[in-house]
Amino acid sequence: MDMDPQALISLYRTMVTIRNFEEIGIYEMGQRRLSGSVHSSAGQEAVPTGICAHLTDSDSIASTHRGHGHCIAKGVDPKLMMAELFGRVTGTNKGKGGSMHIADMTKGMLGTNGVVAASVPLAVGAALTSSIKGTGQVSVAFFGDGGANQGVLHESMNLASVWKLPVLFVCENNQYAESTPVEYALSAENVADRGVGYNMPGVLVDGMDVFAVHEAAGAAVQRARSGQGPTLLECKTYRYYGHTVFDNPRSYRTEEEETYWRGRDPIQLFRTRTLEEGLLQASLLDSIDAEIEQLIRDAIKFADESPLPPEDDVYTDVYVEYPLDGLRRGASMTI
Amino acid sequence: MTTTIAPNTTRELRYREAINEAIIQEMERDPDVIIMGEEIAGGAGREHLGIVDAWGGAFKTTVGLIQKFGSQRVKDTPLSEAAFVGTAIGAASTGLRPIAELMFVDFVGVCMDQILNNAAKMRYMYGGQVKVPFTLLTRIGAGTGSAAQHSESFYSIFSHIPGIKGVVPCDPYTAKGLLISAIRDDDPVVFFEHKLLYPETGPVPEEPYAIPLGKARIVKPGADITLVGISKMTLVCLEAAEKLQEEGLNAEVVDLMSISPIDYDLVLDSVRRTHRLVVVDEDTPRCSVASDICAAVADEGFDYLDAPPKKVTAPHTPVPYSRPLEGVYIPNCDRVMGVVRELLTGG
Numbered sequence A: 001m002d003m004d005p006q007a008l009i010s011l012y013r014t015m016v017t018i019r020n021f022e023e024i025g026i027y028e029m030g031q032r033r034l035s036g037s038v039h040s041s042a043g044q045e046a047v048p049t050g051i052c053a054h055l056t057d058s059d060s061i062a063s064t065h066r067g068h069g070h071c072i073a074k075g076v077d078p079k080l081m082m083a084e085l086f087g088r089v090t091g092t093n094k095g096k097g098g099s100m101h102i103a104d105m106t107k108g109m110l111g112t113n114g115v116v117a118a119s120v121p122l123a124v125g126a127a128l129t130s131s132i133k134g135t136g137q138v139s140v141a142f143f144g145d146g147g148a149n150q151g152v153l154h155e156s157m158n159l160a161s162v163w164k165l166p167v168l169f170v171c172e173n174n175q176y177a178e179s180t181p182v183e184y185a186l187s188a189e190n191v192a193d194r195g196v197g198y199n200m201p202g203v204l205v206d207g208m209d210v211f212a213v214h215e216a217a218g219a220a221v222q223r224a225r226s227g228q229g230p231t232l233l234e235c236k237t238y239r240y241y242g243h244t245v246f247d248n249p250r251s252y253r254t255e256e257e258e259t260y261w262r263g264r265d266p267i268q269l270f271r272t273r274t275l276e277e278g279l280l281q282a283s284l285l286d287s288i289d290a291e292i293e294q295l296i297r298d299a300i301k302f303a304d305e306s307p308l309p310p311e312d313d314v315y316t317d318v319y320v321e322y323p324l325d326g327l328r329r330g331a332s333m334t335i
Numbered sequence B: 001m002t003t004t005i006a007p008n009t010t011r012e013l014r015y016r017e018a019i020n021e022a023i024i025q026e027m028e029r030d031p032d033v034i035i036m037g038e039e040i041a042g043g044a045g046r047e048h049l050g051i052v053d054a055w056g057g058a059f060k061t062t063v064g065l066i067q068k069f070g071s072q073r074v075k076d077t078p079l080s081e082a083a084f085v086g087t088a089i090g091a092a093s094t095g096l097r098p099i100a101e102l103m104f105v106d107f108v109g110v111c112m113d114q115i116l117n118n119a120a121k122m123r124y125m126y127g128g129q130v131k132v133p134f135t136l137l138t139r140i141g142a143g144t145g146s147a148a149q150h151s152e153s154f155y156s157i158f159s160h161i162p163g164i165k166g167v168v169p170c171d172p173y174t175a176k177g178l179l180i181s182a183i184r185d186d187d188p189v190v191f192f193e194h195k196l197l198y199p200e201t202g203p204v205p206e207e208p209y210a211i212p213l214g215k216a217r218i219v220k221p222g223a224d225i226t227l228v229g230i231s232k233m234t235l236v237c238l239e240a241a242e243k244l245q246e247e248g249l250n251a252e253v254v255d256l257m258s259i260s261p262i263d264y265d266l267v268l269d270s271v272r273r274t275h276r277l278v279v280v281d282e283d284t285p286r287c288s289v290a291s292d293i294c295a296a297v298a299d300e301g302f303d304y305l306d307a308p309p310k311k312v313t314a315p316h317t318p319v320p321y322s323r324p325l326e327g328v329y330i331p332n333c334d335r336v337m338g339v340v341r342e343l344l345t346g347g
Helices: A005-031 A046-052 A068-073 A078-085 A120-133 A151-162 A191-198 A210-225 A255-262 A266-276 A282-305 A311-315 A324-328 B015-029 B065-073 B081-092 B105-110 B112-119 B155-159 B172-184 B233-246 B264-274 B289-300 B323-329 B333-345
Strands: A060-062 A139-144 A167-173 A202-206 A231-236 B012-014 B033-037 B074-076 B097-102 B135-140 B165-167 B189-194 B201-203 B217-220 B225-229 B251-255 B258-260 B277-281 B310-313
Touching: A005 A046, A005 A068, A005 A078, A005 A210, A005 A266, A005 A282, A046 A068, A046 A139, A046 A167, A046 A210, A046 A231, A046 A266, A060 A120, A068 A078, A078 A282, A120 A139, A120 A151, A120 A167, A120 B081, A139 A151, A151 A167, A151 A191, A151 B081, A167 A191, A167 A210, A191 A202, A191 A231, A202 A210, A210 A231, A210 A266, A266 A282, A311 A324, B012 B015, B012 B172, B015 B033, B015 B065, B015 B172, B015 B189, B015 B201, B033 B065, B033 B081, B065 B074, B081 B097, B081 B105, B081 B112, B097 B105, B105 B112, B105 B135, B135 B172, B155 B165, B155 B189, B155 B258, B155 B289, B165 B172, B172 B189, B172 B201, B217 B233, B217 B264, B225 B233, B225 B264, B225 B333, B233 B251, B233 B277, B233 B333, B251 B264, B264 B277, B264 B289, B277 B289, B277 B333, B289 B310, B310 B333
Parallel strands: A060 A139, A139 A167, A167 A231, A202 A231, B033 B074, B033 B097, B097 B135, B135 B189, B165 B189, B225 B251, B225 B277, B277 B310
Antiparallel strands: B012 B201, B165 B258, B217 B251
């Protein structure tokens, strides 16, 4: 382990923030009967945490419908994210996007995305910008095992490889696309095996082990930054809850399987290893747990107390410039 | 209302050349402008064999760009519209001003998700955090004998999408000015080139100039009836107006130029004076730009009208292959004249 204590603490804080955001935040949303599909990434924390540890604010990531973890790992303020989930004008997107569209351009977070694999070419585009401007940024396209079978991903991997762009394709294989098991839907044994078809390394990673993710991502980011082109990483992981907050995952998976994966919990694995190796103190980790729980409760309080958007916000930011009349005409609007 | 948008020059260019000149001038002006698409140079990667610019575009609209700007900014792509259109959108949202070329609008199906769900919605969904200065060049128009998958004029689909703008130039002058505006605009704009117009010549000023998006123009003033043309159909309207003039009827011809925003006010003002409207549209008739304009005039200009607003459009069919069928499909002067006579004489 060649990481300094500050870097280790940072990984831990990020994972615990994601877990608390997903567990406390989504529970509170349910209590308030807030609408819309919300997808929890609890269980998958090691992947965005290990990847984004190598990125700065000027690097870009493009995310999925299950993207809260990506946002947090990229440095988006959980308070603003929570406000966005609650539909408040103080949210990252002024309440215009919700869970599936959280973006923060100041943090290089190009958006969670409601269409599976649709965000992938956006990350390729960010890599093209970096490549043409010669500014050295890398970008990361996150997708799931469901997204692995979308055509746009394959086209994008080919294009990025042909143009040698500085981009990472990161598959979070959480074993299910909604309720469809990966072994049913994937023609290959591993998503990583498909890297060979696009002449890029296809690396299989234990997605429950943040150190394994961190190490693999470090090599891929280095490869991208040095102009050698893209890498495909497949991180095998597991989502603890259903596809959305509404479905019961036991309708398609077993208790035994869930128990197995929970036994490999990324936060627990981190604690066990760092404590056993004497790298961090349990009391420190416990105090971080308490601090983060409070941070998320403060975020909920902030969201709760924030105002809803004014009604005429419905017309703002459709375009940079467009006649208002062109948005309202023929619609018999009352505002 | 009677803004004249017309060239003040004697220099003639072809429609194809006007498009090419607009791209070159914008790429010279702004290093963030790049262009990508299939065959825009042609023979990519064969520089070691002395091959550059093998094609210069499927219709030669991008000829000479790669010699001027190099392969970093003039990028031939694999046949992967979803990837390169999406990549252009991603690049637009991170600091470039990309142009992507979709060879035919009929191919939009394979990349529509990127246009519909990313380009059109990102700014809104993200609460205004991002600009998407992305231009999509594409081609419309029947009459080339290329059948149903290379001939559609589906600009109505784009007019329907909030977040997208679109322009439909009918001559070299508007082609250059609207393309310059499209590229400079900070929103996604689709630029619809009509394939049959490429060899057409017309006056085009040499210096760069921008024709505002969302404005229509009156290309022939008149008092008896308003003919609104979209893209090449503006030329059909002018042809009809000329014939009507011989019969002593004075038609006003409006060139719509932009399918989003739509200049409803100019059309309404024209109908207020002429009391009759025919919209001529090569696209199919349902949920179309033509039906939208007729609806707006019926809604807001009901009192101006002495006759029902009418459309002359393609039928609700795919574009047929065989010449006589394709000839029937495309709106022409005779069909316009028939409708005008019906409106003016009651049959």
